[in-house]
Amino acid sequence: MPLARPTRFGKPPPIRKRLPADTRRKLPRPPVNLRVREYAPCRLSDHYHTTLSDNLMYMNYSHTLQSDLPPKPPREIRLRWDPSNPYAKYRKNDPVGGTQWSKIPPEPSTPANITRLEAVQIHIMSKDALTSRSNLLGVIAALRALSGETEAGGGALAKGVKGVEIVLGKKQVGGWIRAGMPAGAKVTLKGSAMYDLIATLTEFVLPRLREFHGIPMPAAVSSHTSYLPASSNAVKASDVAGVVSFGLPAPAMGFWPQIEVNQDAYPKMYGMHIHFITNAVGVGAQERARALVSGFQIPFVRKSS
Amino acid sequence: MSSRTLISLCRGNSSAFSSGRRTLATPIPKPKLLTSIILNRAPILTPTPTPFERAYYAYQARLRRALSNPFPYDFYFKQGSILETRFTLEERKRERIAFGREFGIADDLDKEKAAANRAAVEQLAEQEGESEEMMARVHPSDEARDYKSLDRKGKRNLYLLLQENEGTWRFPEGNVKKGELLHQAAQRDLLAECGEYMDTWIVSRNPIGHYRPPRKAPLAGKPQPEEVAFFYKAHILAGQARPNPETVKDFAWLTKQEVESRVSEYYWHGVKDILSDH
Known part of the structure; x- marks a missing residue:
């Protein structure tokens, strides 16, 4: 049985009733909500299911005894606002204490919460766009070529994917950015498109970067090298969010084969940020996310302190 | 996990099992710890779609x-x-x-x-020069039934199985020295049994499963120590296994189903959930 031969399709049923037309696009509206799902087997997705998921389960497994479940609630270290207290009743309900987000333990290991990749996001910020919006056109064209996505994706985007989006400034920062101004563009990829992008990155882009030893990780924190006192809370929000991010310099854009074929068609080369969004949360989430991402042959190096 | 904690765990278990028969004259010996390595060759081809x-x-x-x-x-x-x-x-x-x-x-x-x-x-x-042919998805070693080739069964996970001189098939294993950590013992035992002519990576410091061989009959009235084997998963990255000929007669790279046909039924029930169906 030849592998590549597609299934033959019969003739579609005749359309007996005229389809209602979309007033805006002037096109017939299909009677069902069409969504394109996976349309080919995916090599890296298979690699995840046959090899990586097992290894990640073994590497990240933390043993919880059945007698310890459900875990004990944390000790309340500060007073909570109590409406039954007549002193507090008509006073302002101020939040008391922090949420301790940096100390939330990871969920107990189960087959359902093995670290997995949910999405990959590419984000390009262009400072030129602040002076003239038309400078964003090069960014949008580059992202379209890199990801194969457009704003509406031919009307058939996968669930949770929005195509190439414009990023607006959130805050007013003097001399740098203003709120509501278009400052860049981003694209979120899921499913096989996300795995295709990772394959292109590791096979075409990273091997051709000059002086690239790996994605730098922060230096290991130890009592000898850290300038912070041992009691200080050195945990950052990114450490517990399970997102791995890194940047590529502007010259690296020419190494993507999608851009390389007609590099002259773009006004200039842009640097970009790539975010790998995983389902890991809690203490040590970033380590677990890095273990997953390195399974797709993306190297990491520890900065020497 | 240190071998000391595991010994105490096992000791607790074995004394609980045999508390009815325990006498002062025949003290129960300490359990013997073993490490066993599930050496895996990950799939090198994508699965064929149904x-x-x-x-x-x-x-x-x-x-x-x-x-x-x-x-x-x-x-x-x-x-x-x-x-x-x-x-x-x-x-x-x-x-x-x-x-x-x-x-x-x-x-x-x-x-x-x-x-x-x-x-x-x-x-x-x-x-x-675009007329280059693609490589076949079936390797010559599949047709020749060469169980020692690492290129066989490209779509499946393969596991290294050794045959002892007595004829029984098992995974590579060895004992744990006093004061040694289990994952270090696993590394040492793998090298001792399968030779140094391969690059391997032991996936985690945690054991992925355990197995209790059937209790041996008492020798000259003395009860034999209970044995507990802890399994570690490892990947072969390069090279080939060259097992020690003094203890090992033969070796084979096998899929899960082929492992079942070679090992004893008791051993199979101990290891079947560790092996991948892919």
Whole structure:
């Protein structure tokens, strides 16, 4: 049985009733909500299911005894606002204490919460766009070529994917950015498109970067090298969010084969940020996310302190 | 996990099991700890899609082609170039596969020009040497039933199984020295049993499973120590196993189902959930 031969399709049923037309696009509206799902087997997705998921389960497994479940609630270290207290009743309900987000333990290991990749996001910020919006056109064209996505994706985007989006400034920062101004563009990829992008990155882009030893990780924190006192809370929000991010310099854009074929068609080369969004949360989430991402042959190096 | 904690755990268990028979005259010996390594060769080929999967992918690919935005030819190709002609011909072929033979016939140029285009594209393909054949998905070692080859069964996870001189098949294993950590013992035992002519990586410091061999009959009235084997998963990255000929007669790289046909039933029930179905 030849592998590549597609299934033959019969003739579609005749359309007996005229389809209602979309007033805006002037096109017939299909009677069902069409969504394109996976349309080919995916090599890296298979690699995840046959090899990586097992290894990640073994590497990240933390043993919880059945007698310890459900875990004990944390000790309340500060007073909570109590409406039954007549002193507090008509006073302002101020939040008391922090949420301790940096100390939330990871969920107990189960087959359902093995670290997995949910999405990959590419984000390009262009400072030129602040002076003239038309400078964003090069960014949008580059992202379209890199990801194969457009704003509406031919009307058939996968669930949770929005195509190439414009990023607006959130805050007013003097001399740098203003709120509501278009400052860049981003694209979120899921499913096989996300795995295709990772394959292109590791096979075409990273091997051709000059002086690239790996994605730098922060230096290991130890009592000898850290300038912070041992009691200080050195945990950052990114450490517990399970997102791995890194940047590529502007010259690296020419190494993507999608851009390389007609590099002259773009006004200039842009640097970009790539975010790998995983389902890991809690203490040590970033380590677990890095273990997953390195399974797709993306190297990491520890900065020497 | 240190071997000391495990010994205390095992001791607790064994005393709980045999508390009824325990006498002062025959003290129960300490359990003997073993480490065993599940050495894995990960799949090197993608799995073959089932007929249902192929039909699903074909339908989705057709839907995607029908709904996608038109391709911007003028952005990627110089107008009238031979590369554009080649791409147009290939694209036409793909469209006909997706939508049927009649699709796009009306757009064809006059016959002479179409034949000239095809000839030019064939000439280009010859220059670029594009007629290279793809490698077969079945390796010669599959046809020769060479169980020692690491190239066999490319779509499956393979595991290294050793045959002792007595004839029984098992995974590589060894004992744990006093004061040694289990994952260090696993590394040492793997090298001792399978030789140094391969690159391996032990996946985690945690054991992935455990197995209790059947209790041995008492020797000269003395009860034999209970044995507990802890399994570690490892990957082979390069090289080949060269097992120690003093203890090992033969070795084989086997899939889960082939492992079942060689090991004893008791051993199989101890290890079957550790092995991958993929």
